[in-house]
Amino acid sequence: xxxxxxFLRSGHWPTLAASFLYFDFTFAIWVLNGAMGPFIAExxxxxxxxxxxxxxxxxxxxxLMRFPLGVLSQYIGRKNAAMVxxxxxxxxxxxxxxxxxxxxxxxxMGVLLGxxxxxxxxxxxxxxxxxxxxxxxxxxGIAGAGNSGTVMAVLFAPPLAMHYGWTTVYGLAALSMxxxxxxxxxxxxxxxxxxxxxxxxTHVACLFEKDGWVFSLIYVVTFGGxxxxxxxxxxxxxxxxxxxxxxxGQLTMLATLVGSAVRVLGGHLADRLGGVxxxxxxxxxxxxxxxxxxxxxxxVALTTALFMLCFAGLGAGNGALFQLVPLRWPLAxxxxxxxxxxxxxxxxxxxxxxxxxxxxxxxxYLWGFAAxxxxxxxxxxxxxxxxxxxxxxxxxxxxxARRPEAQPGGATDSLVPQA
Numbered sequence: 324x325x326x327x328x329x330f331l332r333s334g335h336w337p338t339l340a341a342s343f344l345y346f347d348f349t350f351a352i353w354v355l356n357g358a359m360g361p362f363i364a365e366x367x368x369x370x371x372x373x374x375x376x377x378x379x380x381x382x383x384x385x386x387l388m389r390f391p392l393g394v395l396s397q398y399i400g401r402k403n404a405a406m407v408x409x410x411x412x413x414x415x416x417x418x419x420x421x422x423x424x425x426x427x428x429x430x431x432m433g434v435l436l437g438x439x440x441x442x443x444x445x446x447x448x449x450x451x452x453x454x455x456x457x458x459x460x461x462x463x464g465i466a467g468a469g470n471s472g473t474v475m476a477v478l479f480a481p482p483l484a485m486h487y488g489w490t491t492v493y494g495l496a497a498l499s500m501x502x503x504x505x506x507x508x509x510x511x512x513x514x515x516x517x518x519x520x521x522x523x524x525t526h527v528a529c530l531f532e533k534d535g536w537v538f539s540l541i542y543v544v545t546f547g548g549x550x551x552x553x554x555x556x557x558x559x560x561x562x563x564x565x566x567x568x569x570x571x572g573q574l575t576m577l578a579t580l581v582g583s584a585v586r587v588l589g590g591h592l593a594d595r596l597g598g599v600x601x602x603x604x605x606x607x608x609x610x611x612x613x614x615x616x617x618x619x620x621x622x623v624a625l626t627t628a629l630f631m632l633c634f635a636g637l638g639a640g641n642g643a644l645f646q647l648v649p650l651r652w653p654l655a656x657x658x659x660x661x662x663x664x665x666x667x668x669x670x671x672x673x674x675x676x677x678x679x680x681x682x683x684x685x686x687x688y689l690w691g692f693a694a695x696x697x698x699x700x701x702x703x704x705x706x707x708x709x710x711x712x713x714x715x716x717x718x719x720x721x722x723x724a725r726r727p728e729a730q731p732g733g734a735t736d737s738l739v740p741q742a
Contacts, residue, residue: 330461334453339465341503341511342450345405345442346469348503351476352412352439352496353385356429357554357675358480358575361561361568362489367426371562375679377426378554379672380433385440386668392441393448393661400513401449408445409504411438416500419493432493440668444661447645452514456653456724457594460646464590467641471583473553474576481557481572516654534651537709538644538663541602541702543670544609545640548695551674552637553579556630559678559688564623574627582634589642597721598650599710601643606703608636610696617692643722650724651717 356363357378364374396404415435423432450466451459483492556578560571593601612633619625645660652659678691710722719725 330454330458333455333458334462335512335514337510338453338512338514339450339462341507342446342466343469344503344506345409346446346466347472347475348500349409349412349439349442349446350470350472352416352472352500353381353436354473354476354550354554355436355480355492355496356381356433358476358557358572359484359489359492360555360558361571362481362484363429364558366489367429369426371679371682372676373426373679374558375555375675375677377429377433378558378675379551380430381436381440382550382554382668382675383672384434384437386437386665386672388437388441389443389661389665389668393444396445396448401445401452402507402511402513404445405442405449405507405511406504408438408442409500409507413497413500415439416493416497420490420497423490423493443664443668447660449511449514451649452516453512456650459649459724460590460594460598460642461587462590463645463649464587464642467590467645468583468586470549470586470638470641471580473550473579474583477553477557477572477575477579481569485569533709534713535659535662537705538648538651539666541606541706542641542644542663542667544606544695544699544702545602545637545644546664546667547670547672548609548613548674548699549582549634549637549641549671550668551671552630552634553582554671555675555678560623562682563620563688564626566623574623577627578630578634581631582638585635585638586642589639590646591642592639593643593646593722594724597719597723598643598647599706599713599718599722601646601722602640602706603703605636605640605643606699606706609633609640610699610703612636613692613699614696617689617696620688647718647722
């Protein structure tokens with residue numbers, strides 16, 4: 324407890340709390356179509372492949388919107404960028420409430436829901452910007468635990484859709500967005516770690532660096548797996564086990580709640596043990612539990628338990644990876660985080676499509692699970708190869724933060740293209 328009090332005193336905790344709430348609500352909006360997937364599929368008679376694509380559209384759109392919002396935050400500030408985004412989300416939800424009446428308009432609404440998916444880099448950078456390097460992992464873990472918005476979506480959206488109609492949920496969600504907007508306006512302060520205005524090439528320099536691609540590809544597994552599975556699980560449980568739509572949401576909630584809570588622990592463990600060490604264990608856990616899920620399709624209890632284990636690994640992995648990002652790019656965390664988050668979230672769009680196509684053409688979800696298992700193991704190999712160079716240049720053993728006097732000069736201070 325004393326350690327946590329020391330952590331809170333080292334930064335501006337109201338900004339961290341506002342960042343968490345902002346990310347929590349925007350994340351809930353981002354996965355609304357996934358939470359209501361069984362309702363939408365029933366309304367328009369969608370097959371498994373169509374359902375998977377419908378669920379993936381907000382994920383893909385949100386991934387593409389992360390980087391532009393990160394760039395905007397450099398020019399108007401992270402707090403102001405968050406306020407602009409939340410205002411646009413309210414307008415998008417009002418459109419959904421008033422005009423969505425066909426499968427095509429659901430897809431269009433999915434694109435608009437993607438606005439909410441752009442919050443990632445801004446929320447984490449805003450929340451952790453007041454805290455010193457040794458607490459960055461914990462601060463980012465707390466802000467990033469706002470992905471518990473998935474829990475809000477799958478817990479509240481299905482029963483509301485059952486009683487009032489699923490398009491009405493968009494209108495209710497628009498009203499709910501007023502809560503984080505007020506808290507952000509009143510409580511948050513722009514952090515002092517202001518990132519300098521940079522040219523477009525500097526913004527995208529992460530794509531020209533080996534480290535940028537390694538982080539992005541690992542994030543395809545940890546965050547892409549989290550958002551992709553969280554969005555598709557209501558449809559999976561509904562189809563695979565013939566539970567009710569509300570029960571499908573509740574089962575999904577059990578898994579996503581664990582993943583969201585463990586993200587904070589992942590950041591904290593990465594601070595103590597090192598991000599590389601934490602990610603190694605995470606990728607092994609994710610691969611094993613995913614493959615087991617593929618073979619446990621006959622038992623709803625066993626499958627739910629395995630998904631809870633899998634989401635624990637994914638959540639911890641998200642926290643551990645973003646302990647490393649501010650160590651690698653201390654003065655460009657928002658831009659680097661947005662770029663990595665964008666590519667990682669794009670990977671999340673693969674998951675519901677792979678699951679839907681596997682079901683559509685083989686009659687089973689097994690091959691969707693198998694494909695993602697192979698990807699997780701490939702990223703484990705990539706991590707272990709890359710960490711040898713990392714510990715020689717910008718990070719300590721196992722991925723721990725180096726002491727200030729041990730930091731190498733130059734390379735970690737900005738997004739500079741490297742060989």
